Amino acid sequence: MVDISLRSFSSSIVLLSEAYVLFLLSCLFLWATSFDDGSKAFEDLLQQSSASCSPLCRNSFLTILYRLFAVSFTVLALGFHLLAPPSPHLKTHAVQLWRSYPFLRPVIDSCPRCHADAAMASRMARYLPPALLERLQSAPDTHVFHPTPGFFVIMYIHILEFEHLLVSLSVREQHVLLHNYYRIVAKLVDDYGGTIDKTMSGATLVLWPCDKVDSCDRAVGAALDIHNMLGQLCECPEWRETFQLPSFRCRIALHRGTVMQGTYGGNGRYCFTVIGDVVNTCSRIESHPDTAAASTLVSGMVRASLSDSFLLRNLGALKIRGKPIELDVHEVVSRQIGASRDSKIMAALSEQIEYLKCTGDDADAARMQKLQDRLFPEQGPTGPG
Structure with a gap:
Protein backbone atom coordinates (compact mmCIF):
# COMPACT_ATOMS: atom_id res chain seq x y z
CA MET A 1 0.00 0.00 0.00
CA ALA A 139 16.59 30.33 -49.92
CA PRO A 140 14.90 26.93 -50.39
CA ASP A 141 12.36 28.28 -52.90
CA THR A 142 15.05 29.69 -55.20
CA HIS A 143 16.23 27.44 -58.01
CA VAL A 144 18.48 29.78 -59.98
CA PHE A 145 21.21 31.96 -58.46
CA HIS A 146 22.28 34.72 -60.80
CA PRO A 147 26.06 34.78 -61.27
CA THR A 148 27.96 37.23 -59.12
CA PRO A 149 31.63 38.28 -59.33
CA GLY A 150 34.10 36.79 -56.89
CA PHE A 151 37.86 36.86 -56.33
CA PHE A 152 39.31 33.34 -56.33
CA VAL A 153 42.51 31.33 -56.54
CA ILE A 154 41.93 28.85 -59.36
CA MET A 155 43.68 25.47 -59.39
CA TYR A 156 43.68 23.35 -62.53
CA ILE A 157 44.88 19.74 -62.12
CA HIS A 158 45.55 17.55 -65.13
CA ILE A 159 46.53 13.87 -65.07
CA LEU A 160 49.56 13.40 -67.30
CA GLU A 161 49.27 10.89 -70.16
CA PHE A 162 45.63 10.37 -69.28
CA GLU A 163 44.70 9.03 -72.72
CA HIS A 164 47.46 6.41 -72.47
CA LEU A 165 46.09 5.30 -69.11
CA LEU A 166 42.62 4.80 -70.56
CA VAL A 167 44.00 2.63 -73.36
CA SER A 168 46.21 0.48 -71.13
CA LEU A 169 43.61 -0.21 -68.41
CA SER A 170 40.29 -2.00 -68.40
CA VAL A 171 37.13 -0.09 -67.54
CA ARG A 172 37.13 -1.65 -64.08
CA GLU A 173 40.76 -0.67 -63.49
CA GLN A 174 40.07 2.86 -64.71
CA HIS A 175 37.30 3.17 -62.14
CA VAL A 176 39.46 1.94 -59.26
CA LEU A 177 42.39 4.14 -60.31
CA LEU A 178 40.37 7.35 -60.66
CA HIS A 179 38.33 6.63 -57.54
CA ASN A 180 41.49 6.44 -55.42
CA TYR A 181 42.97 9.47 -57.14
CA TYR A 182 39.90 11.66 -56.58
CA ARG A 183 39.67 10.57 -52.95
CA ILE A 184 43.22 11.80 -52.38
CA VAL A 185 42.59 15.10 -54.16
CA ALA A 186 39.26 15.72 -52.39
CA LYS A 187 40.74 15.02 -48.95
CA LEU A 188 43.73 17.34 -49.42
CA VAL A 189 41.67 20.11 -51.02
CA ASP A 190 39.25 19.99 -48.10
CA ASP A 191 42.11 20.00 -45.56
CA TYR A 192 43.43 23.22 -47.10
CA GLY A 193 40.02 24.93 -47.27
CA GLY A 194 39.40 24.62 -51.00
CA THR A 195 36.37 23.44 -52.96
CA ILE A 196 36.31 21.12 -55.96
CA ASP A 197 34.21 22.87 -58.57
CA LYS A 198 34.14 20.10 -61.16
CA THR A 199 35.96 17.11 -62.57
CA MET A 200 36.30 16.77 -66.33
CA SER A 201 37.71 13.39 -67.35
CA GLY A 202 41.38 13.75 -66.41
CA ALA A 203 41.12 17.36 -65.20
CA THR A 204 39.92 18.88 -61.94
CA LEU A 205 38.99 22.51 -61.22
CA VAL A 206 39.44 23.69 -57.62
CA LEU A 207 38.60 27.04 -56.00
CA TRP A 208 39.92 29.00 -53.04
CA PRO A 209 38.02 32.21 -52.22
CA CYS A 210 40.41 35.07 -51.53
CA ASP A 211 38.62 36.07 -48.33
CA LYS A 212 41.58 34.91 -46.23
CA VAL A 213 45.04 36.39 -46.36
CA ASP A 214 46.76 33.02 -46.85
CA SER A 215 44.56 31.63 -49.62
CA CYS A 216 47.46 31.43 -52.11
CA ASP A 217 49.71 29.70 -49.57
CA ARG A 218 46.99 27.16 -48.81
CA ALA A 219 46.39 26.44 -52.49
CA VAL A 220 50.09 25.91 -53.20
CA GLY A 221 50.43 23.77 -50.08
CA ALA A 222 47.58 21.57 -51.29
CA ALA A 223 49.25 21.22 -54.70
CA LEU A 224 52.54 20.06 -53.19
CA ASP A 225 50.78 17.58 -50.91
CA ILE A 226 48.83 16.15 -53.85
CA HIS A 227 52.11 15.43 -55.64
CA ASN A 228 53.60 13.89 -52.49
CA MET A 229 50.59 11.64 -51.89
CA LEU A 230 50.54 10.43 -55.50
CA GLY A 231 54.25 9.66 -55.25
CA GLN A 232 53.68 7.61 -52.10
CA LEU A 233 50.74 5.85 -53.72
CA CYS A 234 52.85 4.77 -56.70
CA GLU A 235 55.41 3.28 -54.30
CA CYS A 236 52.86 0.91 -52.77
CA PRO A 237 53.43 -2.71 -53.93
CA GLU A 238 49.67 -3.30 -54.14
CA TRP A 239 49.30 -0.31 -56.44
CA ARG A 240 52.10 -1.45 -58.75
CA GLU A 241 50.78 -5.00 -58.82
CA THR A 242 47.20 -3.90 -59.56
CA PHE A 243 47.82 -1.36 -62.30
CA GLN A 244 51.37 -2.14 -63.48
CA LEU A 245 51.99 1.52 -64.24
CA PRO A 246 55.51 2.99 -64.23
CA SER A 247 54.15 6.24 -62.77
CA PHE A 248 51.00 8.20 -62.11
CA ARG A 249 51.56 11.93 -62.11
CA CYS A 250 49.69 15.18 -62.58
CA ARG A 251 50.54 18.78 -63.39
CA ILE A 252 48.96 21.61 -61.42
CA ALA A 253 48.61 25.27 -62.38
CA LEU A 254 47.34 28.12 -60.20
CA HIS A 255 46.08 31.54 -61.22
CA ARG A 256 44.14 34.24 -59.39
CA GLY A 257 41.53 36.80 -60.36
CA THR A 258 37.87 37.66 -60.74
CA VAL A 259 35.36 35.09 -62.01
CA MET A 260 31.58 34.88 -62.19
CA GLN A 261 30.10 32.29 -59.82
CA GLY A 262 26.51 31.12 -60.12
CA THR A 263 24.10 28.75 -61.83
CA TYR A 264 24.22 28.20 -65.56
CA GLY A 265 21.87 26.21 -67.76
CA GLY A 266 18.18 26.07 -68.54
CA ASN A 267 15.11 23.92 -69.08
CA GLY A 268 15.35 22.52 -65.56
CA ARG A 269 19.03 21.51 -65.84
CA TYR A 270 21.50 23.77 -64.05
CA CYS A 271 25.05 23.60 -62.80
CA PHE A 272 26.73 25.79 -60.20
CA THR A 273 30.21 26.75 -61.35
CA VAL A 274 32.60 29.57 -62.14
CA ILE A 275 33.48 30.99 -65.53
CA GLY A 276 35.92 33.63 -66.62
CA ASP A 277 39.19 34.37 -68.34
CA VAL A 278 41.07 33.36 -65.18
CA VAL A 279 39.89 29.76 -65.55
CA ASN A 280 40.90 29.57 -69.22
CA THR A 281 44.28 31.16 -68.51
CA CYS A 282 44.97 28.70 -65.70
CA SER A 283 44.26 25.78 -68.02
CA ARG A 284 46.54 27.20 -70.72
CA ILE A 285 49.38 27.75 -68.26
CA GLU A 286 49.20 24.06 -67.39
CA SER A 287 49.25 22.96 -71.03
CA HIS A 288 51.91 25.42 -72.22
CA PRO A 289 54.79 23.56 -73.95
CA ASP A 290 57.43 25.53 -72.03
CA THR A 291 56.04 24.23 -68.71
CA ALA A 292 56.10 20.52 -69.60
CA ALA A 293 58.98 19.75 -67.23
CA ALA A 294 57.33 21.44 -64.22
CA SER A 295 54.84 19.83 -61.85
CA THR A 296 53.40 22.89 -60.04
CA LEU A 297 53.02 26.25 -61.77
CA VAL A 298 51.85 29.62 -60.45
CA SER A 299 51.14 32.85 -62.27
CA GLY A 300 52.62 36.19 -61.31
CA MET A 301 49.31 37.08 -59.62
CA VAL A 302 49.66 34.12 -57.28
CA ARG A 303 53.39 34.67 -56.81
CA ALA A 304 52.75 38.25 -55.62
CA SER A 305 50.66 36.98 -52.71
CA LEU A 306 52.83 34.03 -51.66
CA SER A 307 54.98 34.16 -48.57
CA ASP A 308 58.57 32.92 -48.81
CA SER A 309 57.48 29.54 -47.45
CA PHE A 310 58.04 28.12 -50.94
CA LEU A 311 61.07 27.84 -53.18
CA LEU A 312 60.23 29.11 -56.67
CA ARG A 313 61.95 29.09 -60.05
CA ASN A 314 61.11 31.85 -62.51
CA LEU A 315 60.20 30.44 -65.92
CA GLY A 316 60.02 33.91 -67.45
CA ALA A 317 57.27 35.65 -69.38
CA LEU A 318 55.33 33.18 -71.51
CA LYS A 319 53.04 33.86 -74.44
CA ILE A 320 49.67 32.40 -73.46
CA ARG A 321 47.27 31.54 -76.25
CA GLY A 322 44.50 34.12 -76.46
CA LYS A 323 46.28 36.66 -74.22
CA PRO A 324 47.47 39.97 -75.73
CA ILE A 325 50.44 40.22 -73.34
CA GLU A 326 52.91 37.72 -71.94
CA LEU A 327 52.33 36.30 -68.48
CA ASP A 328 54.94 35.70 -65.78
CA VAL A 329 54.97 32.05 -64.72
CA HIS A 330 56.89 30.41 -61.87
CA GLU A 331 57.53 26.80 -60.93
CA VAL A 332 57.03 25.80 -57.28
CA VAL A 333 60.03 23.61 -56.49
CA SER A 334 59.40 22.77 -52.83
CA ARG A 335 58.54 24.15 -49.44
CA GLN A 336 61.14 26.38 -47.85
CA ILE A 337 61.96 26.17 -44.16
CA GLY A 338 62.57 29.32 -42.16
CA ALA A 339 60.33 31.83 -43.92
CA SER A 340 60.71 35.29 -42.43
CA ARG A 341 57.87 36.79 -40.43
CA ASP A 342 58.03 40.10 -42.33
CA SER A 343 57.65 38.45 -45.73
CA LYS A 344 54.58 36.56 -44.54
CA ILE A 345 53.00 39.76 -43.24
CA MET A 346 53.81 41.61 -46.45
CA ALA A 347 52.39 38.84 -48.64
CA ALA A 348 49.22 38.75 -46.53
CA LEU A 349 48.77 42.51 -46.81
CA SER A 350 49.32 42.42 -50.58
CA GLU A 351 46.68 39.75 -51.03
CA GLN A 352 44.20 41.62 -48.85
CA ILE A 353 44.76 44.81 -50.86
CA GLU A 354 44.07 42.98 -54.12
CA TYR A 355 40.93 41.43 -52.64
CA LEU A 356 39.59 44.80 -51.48
CA LYS A 357 40.25 46.35 -54.89
CA CYS A 358 38.44 43.49 -56.59
CA THR A 359 35.39 43.87 -54.37
CA GLY A 360 35.26 47.60 -55.05
CA ASP A 361 36.25 48.66 -51.54
CA ASP A 362 38.79 51.23 -52.71
CA ALA A 363 38.78 53.20 -49.46
CA ASP A 364 39.80 50.21 -47.33
CA ALA A 365 42.29 49.15 -50.01
CA ALA A 366 43.93 52.59 -49.83
CA ARG A 367 44.11 52.43 -46.03
CA MET A 368 45.64 48.94 -46.21
CA GLN A 369 48.17 50.19 -48.78
CA LYS A 370 49.19 53.04 -46.47
CA LEU A 371 49.66 50.54 -43.64
CA GLN A 372 51.85 48.36 -45.85
CA ASP A 373 53.94 51.33 -47.00
CA ARG A 374 54.41 52.43 -43.39
CA LEU A 375 55.46 48.95 -42.22
CA PHE A 376 57.71 48.23 -45.19
CA PRO A 377 58.87 51.60 -46.59
CA GLU A 378 61.92 50.09 -48.27
CA GLN A 379 59.78 47.83 -50.44
CA GLY A 380 57.68 50.56 -52.02
CA PRO A 381 54.18 49.95 -53.41
CA THR A 382 53.57 46.31 -54.24
CA GLY A 383 51.33 44.68 -56.74
CA PRO A 384 50.92 41.50 -58.70
CA GLY A 385 53.95 40.40 -60.69
Whole structure:
Protein backbone atom coordinates (compact mmCIF):
# COMPACT_ATOMS: atom_id res chain seq x y z
CA MET A 1 0.00 0.00 0.00
CA VAL A 2 2.82 2.34 0.93
CA ASP A 3 4.65 1.40 -2.27
CA ILE A 4 1.58 2.20 -4.38
CA SER A 5 1.20 5.54 -2.63
CA LEU A 6 4.84 6.40 -3.24
CA ARG A 7 4.53 5.51 -6.91
CA SER A 8 1.39 7.62 -7.22
CA PHE A 9 3.08 10.48 -5.44
CA SER A 10 6.15 10.22 -7.73
CA SER A 11 3.95 10.14 -10.83
CA SER A 12 2.08 13.20 -9.61
CA ILE A 13 5.33 15.05 -9.01
CA VAL A 14 6.53 14.21 -12.54
CA LEU A 15 3.25 15.32 -14.09
CA LEU A 16 3.23 18.52 -12.08
CA SER A 17 6.85 19.22 -13.07
CA GLU A 18 6.09 18.70 -16.74
CA ALA A 19 2.95 20.82 -16.51
CA TYR A 20 4.88 23.56 -14.76
CA VAL A 21 7.60 23.55 -17.40
CA LEU A 22 5.07 23.61 -20.25
CA PHE A 23 3.19 26.44 -18.56
CA LEU A 24 6.42 28.37 -18.05
CA LEU A 25 7.44 27.86 -21.65
CA SER A 26 4.04 28.97 -22.89
CA CYS A 27 4.23 32.13 -20.79
CA LEU A 28 7.68 32.90 -22.14
CA PHE A 29 6.80 32.25 -25.76
CA LEU A 30 5.64 35.78 -26.59
CA TRP A 31 8.71 37.21 -24.92
CA ALA A 32 10.94 34.77 -26.78
CA THR A 33 9.57 35.74 -30.18
CA SER A 34 11.05 39.20 -29.77
CA PHE A 35 14.53 37.76 -30.34
CA ASP A 36 15.99 38.33 -33.79
CA ASP A 37 19.05 36.17 -33.31
CA GLY A 38 19.46 33.25 -30.95
CA SER A 39 23.20 32.82 -31.33
CA LYS A 40 23.99 35.20 -28.43
CA ALA A 41 21.54 33.36 -26.19
CA PHE A 42 23.22 30.09 -27.12
CA GLU A 43 26.61 31.46 -26.13
CA ASP A 44 25.24 32.84 -22.85
CA LEU A 45 23.58 29.55 -22.03
CA LEU A 46 26.71 27.51 -22.66
CA GLN A 47 28.67 29.78 -20.30
CA GLN A 48 26.23 29.20 -17.43
CA SER A 49 26.73 26.44 -14.89
CA SER A 50 22.98 26.10 -14.61
CA ALA A 51 19.93 27.65 -16.14
CA SER A 52 16.26 27.29 -15.42
CA CYS A 53 15.07 28.21 -18.89
CA SER A 54 16.56 29.82 -21.97
CA PRO A 55 14.39 30.44 -25.04
CA LEU A 56 16.05 30.80 -28.42
CA CYS A 57 14.07 32.26 -31.27
CA ARG A 58 15.37 33.03 -34.71
CA ASN A 59 13.25 33.58 -37.79
CA SER A 60 10.24 31.83 -36.21
CA PHE A 61 12.41 28.88 -35.21
CA LEU A 62 12.03 28.16 -31.50
CA THR A 63 14.04 25.83 -29.32
CA ILE A 64 13.88 25.70 -25.54
CA LEU A 65 16.71 24.50 -23.33
CA TYR A 66 16.52 24.11 -19.60
CA ARG A 67 18.54 22.42 -16.89
CA LEU A 68 16.61 20.11 -14.58
CA PHE A 69 17.80 19.82 -10.98
CA ALA A 70 21.28 21.00 -12.13
CA VAL A 71 22.05 17.46 -13.26
CA SER A 72 21.88 17.36 -17.04
CA PHE A 73 20.62 19.34 -19.98
CA THR A 74 17.19 18.43 -21.25
CA VAL A 75 16.01 19.86 -24.51
CA LEU A 76 12.36 20.40 -25.29
CA ALA A 77 11.67 20.60 -28.98
CA LEU A 78 8.07 21.66 -28.53
CA GLY A 79 7.03 20.94 -32.08
CA PHE A 80 8.90 23.23 -34.42
CA HIS A 81 5.49 24.09 -35.91
CA LEU A 82 3.39 24.14 -32.72
CA LEU A 83 4.80 27.20 -31.00
CA ALA A 84 6.27 28.77 -34.13
CA PRO A 85 4.62 29.04 -37.54
CA PRO A 86 6.15 27.11 -40.46
CA SER A 87 9.24 28.84 -41.78
CA PRO A 88 11.45 28.30 -44.83
CA HIS A 89 14.39 28.78 -42.48
CA LEU A 90 13.51 25.70 -40.44
CA LYS A 91 15.72 23.38 -42.46
CA THR A 92 18.68 25.75 -42.36
CA HIS A 93 18.66 26.25 -38.60
CA ALA A 94 17.95 22.60 -37.81
CA VAL A 95 20.98 21.56 -39.84
CA GLN A 96 23.13 24.32 -38.30
CA LEU A 97 22.14 23.29 -34.78
CA TRP A 98 22.72 19.62 -35.59
CA ARG A 99 26.24 20.36 -36.86
CA SER A 100 27.28 22.86 -34.19
CA TYR A 101 25.88 21.32 -31.02
CA PRO A 102 26.22 17.52 -30.71
CA PHE A 103 24.08 17.42 -27.55
CA LEU A 104 21.13 18.70 -29.60
CA ARG A 105 21.32 15.91 -32.17
CA PRO A 106 19.07 13.40 -30.34
CA VAL A 107 16.32 16.00 -30.10
CA ILE A 108 16.58 17.14 -33.70
CA ASP A 109 16.78 13.53 -34.85
CA SER A 110 13.56 12.81 -32.96
CA CYS A 111 11.72 15.34 -35.11
CA PRO A 112 10.91 13.44 -38.34
CA ARG A 113 11.01 16.49 -40.58
CA CYS A 114 14.22 17.83 -39.08
CA HIS A 115 15.82 14.41 -39.30
CA ALA A 116 14.84 14.10 -42.95
CA ASP A 117 16.10 17.61 -43.72
CA ALA A 118 19.43 16.99 -41.96
CA ALA A 119 19.88 13.68 -43.75
CA MET A 120 19.09 15.29 -47.10
CA ALA A 121 21.53 18.15 -46.43
CA SER A 122 24.22 15.62 -45.50
CA ARG A 123 23.70 13.77 -48.77
CA MET A 124 23.60 16.99 -50.80
CA ALA A 125 26.89 18.13 -49.23
CA ARG A 126 28.63 15.23 -50.98
CA TYR A 127 27.70 16.58 -54.40
CA LEU A 128 27.26 20.34 -54.05
CA PRO A 129 29.83 23.04 -53.29
CA PRO A 130 29.47 24.53 -49.78
CA ALA A 131 28.61 27.95 -51.23
CA LEU A 132 25.72 26.51 -53.23
CA LEU A 133 24.46 24.35 -50.36
CA GLU A 134 24.42 27.34 -48.01
CA ARG A 135 22.49 29.44 -50.52
CA LEU A 136 19.98 26.65 -51.14
CA GLN A 137 19.37 26.28 -47.41
CA SER A 138 18.91 30.01 -46.89
CA ALA A 139 16.59 30.33 -49.92
CA PRO A 140 14.90 26.93 -50.39
CA ASP A 141 12.36 28.28 -52.90
CA THR A 142 15.05 29.69 -55.20
CA HIS A 143 16.23 27.44 -58.01
CA VAL A 144 18.48 29.78 -59.98
CA PHE A 145 21.21 31.96 -58.46
CA HIS A 146 22.28 34.72 -60.80
CA PRO A 147 26.06 34.78 -61.27
CA THR A 148 27.96 37.23 -59.12
CA PRO A 149 31.63 38.28 -59.33
CA GLY A 150 34.10 36.79 -56.89
CA PHE A 151 37.86 36.86 -56.33
CA PHE A 152 39.31 33.34 -56.33
CA VAL A 153 42.51 31.33 -56.54
CA ILE A 154 41.93 28.85 -59.36
CA MET A 155 43.68 25.47 -59.39
CA TYR A 156 43.68 23.35 -62.53
CA ILE A 157 44.88 19.74 -62.12
CA HIS A 158 45.55 17.55 -65.13
CA ILE A 159 46.53 13.87 -65.07
CA LEU A 160 49.56 13.40 -67.30
CA GLU A 161 49.27 10.89 -70.16
CA PHE A 162 45.63 10.37 -69.28
CA GLU A 163 44.70 9.03 -72.72
CA HIS A 164 47.46 6.41 -72.47
CA LEU A 165 46.09 5.30 -69.11
CA LEU A 166 42.62 4.80 -70.56
CA VAL A 167 44.00 2.63 -73.36
CA SER A 168 46.21 0.48 -71.13
CA LEU A 169 43.61 -0.21 -68.41
CA SER A 170 40.29 -2.00 -68.40
CA VAL A 171 37.13 -0.09 -67.54
CA ARG A 172 37.13 -1.65 -64.08
CA GLU A 173 40.76 -0.67 -63.49
CA GLN A 174 40.07 2.86 -64.71
CA HIS A 175 37.30 3.17 -62.14
CA VAL A 176 39.46 1.94 -59.26
CA LEU A 177 42.39 4.14 -60.31
CA LEU A 178 40.37 7.35 -60.66
CA HIS A 179 38.33 6.63 -57.54
CA ASN A 180 41.49 6.44 -55.42
CA TYR A 181 42.97 9.47 -57.14
CA TYR A 182 39.90 11.66 -56.58
CA ARG A 183 39.67 10.57 -52.95
CA ILE A 184 43.22 11.80 -52.38
CA VAL A 185 42.59 15.10 -54.16
CA ALA A 186 39.26 15.72 -52.39
CA LYS A 187 40.74 15.02 -48.95
CA LEU A 188 43.73 17.34 -49.42
CA VAL A 189 41.67 20.11 -51.02
CA ASP A 190 39.25 19.99 -48.10
CA ASP A 191 42.11 20.00 -45.56
CA TYR A 192 43.43 23.22 -47.10
CA GLY A 193 40.02 24.93 -47.27
CA GLY A 194 39.40 24.62 -51.00
CA THR A 195 36.37 23.44 -52.96
CA ILE A 196 36.31 21.12 -55.96
CA ASP A 197 34.21 22.87 -58.57
CA LYS A 198 34.14 20.10 -61.16
CA THR A 199 35.96 17.11 -62.57
CA MET A 200 36.30 16.77 -66.33
CA SER A 201 37.71 13.39 -67.35
CA GLY A 202 41.38 13.75 -66.41
CA ALA A 203 41.12 17.36 -65.20
CA THR A 204 39.92 18.88 -61.94
CA LEU A 205 38.99 22.51 -61.22
CA VAL A 206 39.44 23.69 -57.62
CA LEU A 207 38.60 27.04 -56.00
CA TRP A 208 39.92 29.00 -53.04
CA PRO A 209 38.02 32.21 -52.22
CA CYS A 210 40.41 35.07 -51.53
CA ASP A 211 38.62 36.07 -48.33
CA LYS A 212 41.58 34.91 -46.23
CA VAL A 213 45.04 36.39 -46.36
CA ASP A 214 46.76 33.02 -46.85
CA SER A 215 44.56 31.63 -49.62
CA CYS A 216 47.46 31.43 -52.11
CA ASP A 217 49.71 29.70 -49.57
CA ARG A 218 46.99 27.16 -48.81
CA ALA A 219 46.39 26.44 -52.49
CA VAL A 220 50.09 25.91 -53.20
CA GLY A 221 50.43 23.77 -50.08
CA ALA A 222 47.58 21.57 -51.29
CA ALA A 223 49.25 21.22 -54.70
CA LEU A 224 52.54 20.06 -53.19
CA ASP A 225 50.78 17.58 -50.91
CA ILE A 226 48.83 16.15 -53.85
CA HIS A 227 52.11 15.43 -55.64
CA ASN A 228 53.60 13.89 -52.49
CA MET A 229 50.59 11.64 -51.89
CA LEU A 230 50.54 10.43 -55.50
CA GLY A 231 54.25 9.66 -55.25
CA GLN A 232 53.68 7.61 -52.10
CA LEU A 233 50.74 5.85 -53.72
CA CYS A 234 52.85 4.77 -56.70
CA GLU A 235 55.41 3.28 -54.30
CA CYS A 236 52.86 0.91 -52.77
CA PRO A 237 53.43 -2.71 -53.93
CA GLU A 238 49.67 -3.30 -54.14
CA TRP A 239 49.30 -0.31 -56.44
CA ARG A 240 52.10 -1.45 -58.75
CA GLU A 241 50.78 -5.00 -58.82
CA THR A 242 47.20 -3.90 -59.56
CA PHE A 243 47.82 -1.36 -62.30
CA GLN A 244 51.37 -2.14 -63.48
CA LEU A 245 51.99 1.52 -64.24
CA PRO A 246 55.51 2.99 -64.23
CA SER A 247 54.15 6.24 -62.77
CA PHE A 248 51.00 8.20 -62.11
CA ARG A 249 51.56 11.93 -62.11
CA CYS A 250 49.69 15.18 -62.58
CA ARG A 251 50.54 18.78 -63.39
CA ILE A 252 48.96 21.61 -61.42
CA ALA A 253 48.61 25.27 -62.38
CA LEU A 254 47.34 28.12 -60.20
CA HIS A 255 46.08 31.54 -61.22
CA ARG A 256 44.14 34.24 -59.39
CA GLY A 257 41.53 36.80 -60.36
CA THR A 258 37.87 37.66 -60.74
CA VAL A 259 35.36 35.09 -62.01
CA MET A 260 31.58 34.88 -62.19
CA GLN A 261 30.10 32.29 -59.82
CA GLY A 262 26.51 31.12 -60.12
CA THR A 263 24.10 28.75 -61.83
CA TYR A 264 24.22 28.20 -65.56
CA GLY A 265 21.87 26.21 -67.76
CA GLY A 266 18.18 26.07 -68.54
CA ASN A 267 15.11 23.92 -69.08
CA GLY A 268 15.35 22.52 -65.56
CA ARG A 269 19.03 21.51 -65.84
CA TYR A 270 21.50 23.77 -64.05
CA CYS A 271 25.05 23.60 -62.80
CA PHE A 272 26.73 25.79 -60.20
CA THR A 273 30.21 26.75 -61.35
CA VAL A 274 32.60 29.57 -62.14
CA ILE A 275 33.48 30.99 -65.53
CA GLY A 276 35.92 33.63 -66.62
CA ASP A 277 39.19 34.37 -68.34
CA VAL A 278 41.07 33.36 -65.18
CA VAL A 279 39.89 29.76 -65.55
CA ASN A 280 40.90 29.57 -69.22
CA THR A 281 44.28 31.16 -68.51
CA CYS A 282 44.97 28.70 -65.70
CA SER A 283 44.26 25.78 -68.02
CA ARG A 284 46.54 27.20 -70.72
CA ILE A 285 49.38 27.75 -68.26
CA GLU A 286 49.20 24.06 -67.39
CA SER A 287 49.25 22.96 -71.03
CA HIS A 288 51.91 25.42 -72.22
CA PRO A 289 54.79 23.56 -73.95
CA ASP A 290 57.43 25.53 -72.03
CA THR A 291 56.04 24.23 -68.71
CA ALA A 292 56.10 20.52 -69.60
CA ALA A 293 58.98 19.75 -67.23
CA ALA A 294 57.33 21.44 -64.22
CA SER A 295 54.84 19.83 -61.85
CA THR A 296 53.40 22.89 -60.04
CA LEU A 297 53.02 26.25 -61.77
CA VAL A 298 51.85 29.62 -60.45
CA SER A 299 51.14 32.85 -62.27
CA GLY A 300 52.62 36.19 -61.31
CA MET A 301 49.31 37.08 -59.62
CA VAL A 302 49.66 34.12 -57.28
CA ARG A 303 53.39 34.67 -56.81
CA ALA A 304 52.75 38.25 -55.62
CA SER A 305 50.66 36.98 -52.71
CA LEU A 306 52.83 34.03 -51.66
CA SER A 307 54.98 34.16 -48.57
CA ASP A 308 58.57 32.92 -48.81
CA SER A 309 57.48 29.54 -47.45
CA PHE A 310 58.04 28.12 -50.94
CA LEU A 311 61.07 27.84 -53.18
CA LEU A 312 60.23 29.11 -56.67
CA ARG A 313 61.95 29.09 -60.05
CA ASN A 314 61.11 31.85 -62.51
CA LEU A 315 60.20 30.44 -65.92
CA GLY A 316 60.02 33.91 -67.45
CA ALA A 317 57.27 35.65 -69.38
CA LEU A 318 55.33 33.18 -71.51
CA LYS A 319 53.04 33.86 -74.44
CA ILE A 320 49.67 32.40 -73.46
CA ARG A 321 47.27 31.54 -76.25
CA GLY A 322 44.50 34.12 -76.46
CA LYS A 323 46.28 36.66 -74.22
CA PRO A 324 47.47 39.97 -75.73
CA ILE A 325 50.44 40.22 -73.34
CA GLU A 326 52.91 37.72 -71.94
CA LEU A 327 52.33 36.30 -68.48
CA ASP A 328 54.94 35.70 -65.78
CA VAL A 329 54.97 32.05 -64.72
CA HIS A 330 56.89 30.41 -61.87
CA GLU A 331 57.53 26.80 -60.93
CA VAL A 332 57.03 25.80 -57.28
CA VAL A 333 60.03 23.61 -56.49
CA SER A 334 59.40 22.77 -52.83
CA ARG A 335 58.54 24.15 -49.44
CA GLN A 336 61.14 26.38 -47.85
CA ILE A 337 61.96 26.17 -44.16
CA GLY A 338 62.57 29.32 -42.16
CA ALA A 339 60.33 31.83 -43.92
CA SER A 340 60.71 35.29 -42.43
CA ARG A 341 57.87 36.79 -40.43
CA ASP A 342 58.03 40.10 -42.33
CA SER A 343 57.65 38.45 -45.73
CA LYS A 344 54.58 36.56 -44.54
CA ILE A 345 53.00 39.76 -43.24
CA MET A 346 53.81 41.61 -46.45
CA ALA A 347 52.39 38.84 -48.64
CA ALA A 348 49.22 38.75 -46.53
CA LEU A 349 48.77 42.51 -46.81
CA SER A 350 49.32 42.42 -50.58
CA GLU A 351 46.68 39.75 -51.03
CA GLN A 352 44.20 41.62 -48.85
CA ILE A 353 44.76 44.81 -50.86
CA GLU A 354 44.07 42.98 -54.12
CA TYR A 355 40.93 41.43 -52.64
CA LEU A 356 39.59 44.80 -51.48
CA LYS A 357 40.25 46.35 -54.89
CA CYS A 358 38.44 43.49 -56.59
CA THR A 359 35.39 43.87 -54.37
CA GLY A 360 35.26 47.60 -55.05
CA ASP A 361 36.25 48.66 -51.54
CA ASP A 362 38.79 51.23 -52.71
CA ALA A 363 38.78 53.20 -49.46
CA ASP A 364 39.80 50.21 -47.33
CA ALA A 365 42.29 49.15 -50.01
CA ALA A 366 43.93 52.59 -49.83
CA ARG A 367 44.11 52.43 -46.03
CA MET A 368 45.64 48.94 -46.21
CA GLN A 369 48.17 50.19 -48.78
CA LYS A 370 49.19 53.04 -46.47
CA LEU A 371 49.66 50.54 -43.64
CA GLN A 372 51.85 48.36 -45.85
CA ASP A 373 53.94 51.33 -47.00
CA ARG A 374 54.41 52.43 -43.39
CA LEU A 375 55.46 48.95 -42.22
CA PHE A 376 57.71 48.23 -45.19
CA PRO A 377 58.87 51.60 -46.59
CA GLU A 378 61.92 50.09 -48.27
CA GLN A 379 59.78 47.83 -50.44
CA GLY A 380 57.68 50.56 -52.02
CA PRO A 381 54.18 49.95 -53.41
CA THR A 382 53.57 46.31 -54.24
CA GLY A 383 51.33 44.68 -56.74
CA PRO A 384 50.92 41.50 -58.70
CA GLY A 385 53.95 40.40 -60.69
